[in-house]
Amino acid sequence: AREVYRLVSDETHAIVKEQYALLNDEILPQLAAEGIRFLKRADWNVAQREWIRDFFFREVMPVITPIGLDPSHPFPRVLNKSLNFAVELEGRDAFGRSSGAAIVQAPRVLPRVIRLPRELGECEYAFVFLSSILHEFVHELFAGMKVLGCYQFRVTRNSDLFVDEEEVKNLRAKIQGELPQRHFGDAVRLEVANSCSEAMTQFLLGQFNLTETDLYRVAGPVNLVRLMQVPDWVLRNDLKFQPFTPGIPKALQKCHSVFDSIRGGDILLHHPYQSFNPVIELLEQSANDPQVVAIKMTVYRTGTDSVLMQSLLRAAQNGKEVTVVVELMARFDEEANIGWATKLEEVGAHVVYGVVGYKTH
Numbered sequence: 351a352r353e354v355y356r357l358v359s360d361e362t363h364a365i366v367k368e369q370y371a372l373l374n375d376e377i378l379p380q381l382a383a384e385g386i387r388f389l390k391r392a393d394w395n396v397a398q399r400e401w402i403r404d405f406f407f408r409e410v411m412p413v414i415t416p417i418g419l420d421p422s423h424p425f426p427r428v429l430n431k432s433l434n435f436a437v438e439l440e441g442r443d444a445f446g447r448s449s450g451a452a453i454v455q456a457p458r459v460l461p462r463v464i465r466l467p468r469e470l471g472e473c474e475y476a477f478v479f480l481s482s483i484l485h486e487f488v489h490e491l492f493a494g495m496k497v498l499g500c501y502q503f504r505v506t507r508n509s510d511l512f513v514d515e516e517e518v519k520n521l522r523a524k525i526q527g528e529l530p531q532r533h534f535g536d537a538v539r540l541e542v543a544n545s546c547s548e549a550m551t552q553f554l555l556g557q558f559n560l561t562e563t564d565l566y567r568v569a570g571p572v573n574l575v576r577l578m579q580v581p582d583w584v585l586r587n588d589l590k591f592q593p594f595t596p597g598i599p600k601a602l603q604k605c606h607s608v609f610d611s612i613r614g615g616d617i618l619l620h621h622p623y624q625s626f627n628p629v630i631e632l633l634e635q636s637a638n639d640p641q642v643v644a645i646k647m648t649v650y651r652t653g654t655d656s657v658l659m660q661s662l663l664r665a666a667q668n669g670k671e672v673t674v675v676v677e678l679m680a681r682f683d684e685e686a687n688i689g690w691a692t693k694l695e696e697v698g699a700h701v702v703y704g705v706v707g708y709k710t711h
Contacts, residue, residue: 359563370569385474386584389466391486394478398470402478405464406487410480413457416491418449425557426453430507430535433462433573435484436542436550438498451553454491454500456480462576465583475584479571501546504572505558506539540565541572596625608632609639630657637665644671651677652690659690663697672699 378388394402416437417426428434433456439449456462464483466476481502489497537558542551544567555565571577581590599619601611608631611617619628634657636642645665652659666672676691678684691701 356563363566366566366568369574373570373574382473384586384589386477386586387471387473387475388463388477388479389482391482395472398466398476401466401470402464402483403487406483406490410460410483410487411490413460414454414491416452416454418452420449423449426455428453428455428505431504431573432456432458433481433502433504435481435488435500435502436546436554437488437492437500438547438550439492439495440498441495449495451550452492454484454488456484462571462573463580477580481571499545499547499550501543501550502572503540503542503546503554505537506541508535508538538564541568542566543572544569596622598625598628602628608635630661633658633661633665637661637668637670642670644673646673648675649677649687649690652686654686654689656686656690659693662699663693666694666697666699673702674699675702678703 381387389398417423418439419425435454435456437452437454439452460480462480463477464480466478468474468476470476484502485500488500489495537560540554540558540560542554542565546554546567551565555561599617601614601617602608605611608628617628619626633645636645642665645662647662649659662672662674672694674691674694676687676694678687678691691703694701
């Protein structure tokens with residue numbers, strides 16, 4: 351197992367290195383050529399710096415709390431995959447305490463990418479990273495002290511739920527009890543800015559009980575997923591993939607009743623090339639059709655806002671026999687599934703908790 355882990359680790363390090371090389375050497379330069387720029391601190395002009403400074407004091411500073419590390423303030427509990435900053439300090443704070451380091455945790459309510467007003471951008475779309483803003487103004491959080499360095503980092507934790515299905519009588523209650531601890535499992539990976547000092551890197555590795563094998567030095571934001579929201583802000587359809595519209599089988603285009611279509615012959619839906627709407631329509635019609643007396647189905651992943659589950663709830667409220675097998679161990683959807691299962695039981699549906707066997711979507 352250790353040998354397999356080493357091979358996976360080597361491959362993952364190579365992939366991450368390639369990922370950031372693509373970002374810095376290809377994607378960002380090409381975006382800049384199209385008038386979409388991510389401004390580094392060195393590129394800020396006077397007007398931009400003033401606007402960003404005001405943004406820091408108005409939006410950022412009120413919601414962050416720096417934690418100085420000393421004997422009375424141990425290293426804080428860091429949430430899984432949250433954005434954090436390790437700060438190296440010199441001197442004494444306003445209370446006369448000497449602390450060589452501090453941790454600044456960025457709340458998840460703060461945007462990771464901020465768009466500058468168009469009149470300040472010198473291009474159509476100008477963005478700055480939250481990490482750049484904190485790096486620039488972090489000294490404002492430590493009055494009387496000198497900031498020697500500020501480095502973003504992110505820790506990934508083991509998010510498995512430790513549940514023995516054979517020994518637990520109430521599986522739902524056990525999983526509910528485990529969920530709050532998911533964000534504080536054992537650390538398995540540490541991502542740090544490639545500018546992070548060796549002393550701070552080793553300090554962080556020690557705090558999370560990790561080794562050099564678990565360390566990823568990155569040349570950019572530690573969470574590139576946060577860039578996924580940027581295309582929604584940029585109104586340039588010529589730079590985006592053409593939207594794909596899933597098709598509807600001919601048999602379902604001819605009549606409004608899914609039941610009438612099925613009576614004419616079997617219908618095969620090929621997802622994602624064909625729409626999932628016929629499945630939703632079938633359930634909605636079933637929930638309201640007085641000739642439907644029972645609905646039985648398996649649910650794996652639902653999400654917090656599910657039209658499918660709303661139809662099942664309405665069917666049960668309409669007096670139909672509704673039986674649903676809910677997969678409790680659907681990774682990262684456990685909480686949503688438990689919530690829907692509870693609502694189904696409240697309206698009289700029969701819920702079976704599935705944990706073993708084949709997973710059915």
